[in-house]
Amino acid sequence: MFNSDKPLFSRPVLAAIMLLCTLSIWLLNLIATNNTLPTPMVERWTTTSGIPVIWLKQEEWENTDKVELRFSFHSATTNTALIQTTLAMLMSDSLPLSTASINQRLAPLAASANSYYDHESQTICLTLSNETRYLLPTLSLVTNWLSNPDFKRRTFDNWQSQRTQNPPIQHELENVLFFDKNNKQISSNSVPVSLEQVIDYYQRLKSSATAIYIIGELPTEAKNTLQAALNKISQEYQIATSPNESIYSEPLSTIIKQNEGTLWQTRSAIALMPVTDIKEWISLQIWGADLVATLNKQTHIDFVQLALTLSPQHPWAWWSIQYGNSVASPDATTNRPADQMIYPKSLAFSEQVPSANNKKMFQTLLDSFKSQLEQQTLSPTWWSQIATQVTHENGALNLEKFANGYQEAVDSFTVEEYQAALTRLLRPSSYQEIQVYQ
Structure with missing residues (x-):
């Protein structure tokens, strides 16, 4: 008969069991993965002209109709104004015999178009519905549009007259960082752009294709329809050749001052x-979040804007700081001397990045990144940006490697890997700063 007054196990045995249970739970937690991140599936084929097509889908999208379509090109040029003008013209009334913009024509079909570019890469972006009643007329319209766009003289003249005389910050910094061997500020607008150049550059895009990306759910009929349309659209496309490295100069750190007076902005x-x-991509996300947060904490700064351009051969980062009233003098509220301020250049050095030297700060930023990732990875638009602006078809990191490995990379990321990645990625000797006074 069972005696309830007598313990089933002796104290040493019970302690050993409890220790074993604790170790088992710890081991399970150690090897467990974050199942909140979706696992995408990637399928690929080539068009009849030999252009790779990469299709990414996930179970979470099975009952959705949104599809992101991306045509990716690699046509490097020092004239970023030409890229900007060509893509702006394409997104305007470039349909033959039409005065409506492409988006005015696509809107009734539950579709839209936009573009992305940097000094190395260009992307034509389409958002489509996979429903047959919308997909068929959309692809018919897009095939006619992209195969033979009509760049009209009146549209070009209107665009040229409406353009601001000051180049975008992106163009200004690209010139100084990559193309200006004498480190003199050169405006992209100082290089004249003609309609003939626009027409010629669009043809150059066709001969510098890298891949076509499809992000979203495609029923079998929709997939077959899209395959046929991509064959027609890309029939004149050619695979991009290796970029001409000679157009890039080796940047050396420099500071350029514009005007005189009170410091108003640094770029x-x-x-x-x-x-x-x-993990290098993750490192740049955390570094960027740290940079913005660190600079924004200073009372003399109104706001900070950061952008990462992860192009295949010559990636770069830029940030713009808008200042308040007191910049170069001691802070009146904290009595902190100016020499203790955190200056923009310091965050270009891996050893001076706060999160690389503070494990608690690193973990906080990593946890925030993971939380954002859980929502972002459910979006086809986010994946299309990863496909065309982070991964590269012929690079060390392509979309398939990212999709198959991002879960493990996030789960196992350490501060030591972060420190090593920043040391390799950041090139402080290239730092450029434009100081704008007023």
Whole structure:
């Protein structure tokens, strides 16, 4: 008969069991993965002209109709104004015999178009519905549009007259960082752009294709329809050749002052090494969040804007700081001397990045990044940006490697890997700063 007054196990045995249970739970937690991130599936084929097509889908999209379509090109040029003008003209009334913009024509079909560019890469972006009643007329319209766009003289003249005389910050910093060997400020607008150049550059895009990306759910009929349309659209496309490295200068750190008076804004840029794996991409996300948060904490700064351009050969980062009233003098509220302020250039050095030297701060930023990722990875638009602006078809990190490895990379990421990645990626000797006074 069972005696309830007598313990089933002796105290040493019970302690050993409890220890074993604790170790088992710890081991399970150690090897467990974050199942909140979706696992995408990637399928690929080639068009009849030999252009790779990469299709990414996930189970979470099975009952959705949104599809992102991206045509990716690699046509490097020092004339970024030409890229900007060509893509702006394409997104305008470039349909033959039409005065409506492409988006005015696409809107009734539950579709839209836009574009992305940097000094190395260009992307034509389409958002479509996979429903047959919308997909068929959309692809018919897009095939006619992209195969033979009509760049009209009156539209070009209107665009030229409406353009601001000051180049976008992106163009200004690209010139100083990559193309200006004498480190003199050169405006992209100082290079004249003609309609003939626009027409010629669009043809150059066709001969510098890298891949076509499809992000979203495609029923079998929709997939077959889209395959046929892509064959027609890309029939004149050619695979991009290796970029001409001679157009890029080796940047050396410099500071350029514009006007005189009180410092109003600084525009900073730094060259990066090409991203070769997912953990390097994660490192740049955390570094960027740290940079913005660190600079925004200072009372003399109104706001900070940061952008990462992870192009395949010559990636770079730029940030713009808008200042308040007191910049170069001691802070009146904290009595902090000016020499203790955090200056923009300091964050270009890996050893001076706060999160690389503070494990608690690193973990906080990593946790925030993971939380954002859980929502972002459910979006086809986010994946299309990863496909065309982070991964590269012929690079060390392509979309398939990212999709198959990002879960493990996020789960196992450490501060030591972060420190090593920043040391390799950041190139402080390339730092450029434009100081704008008023």
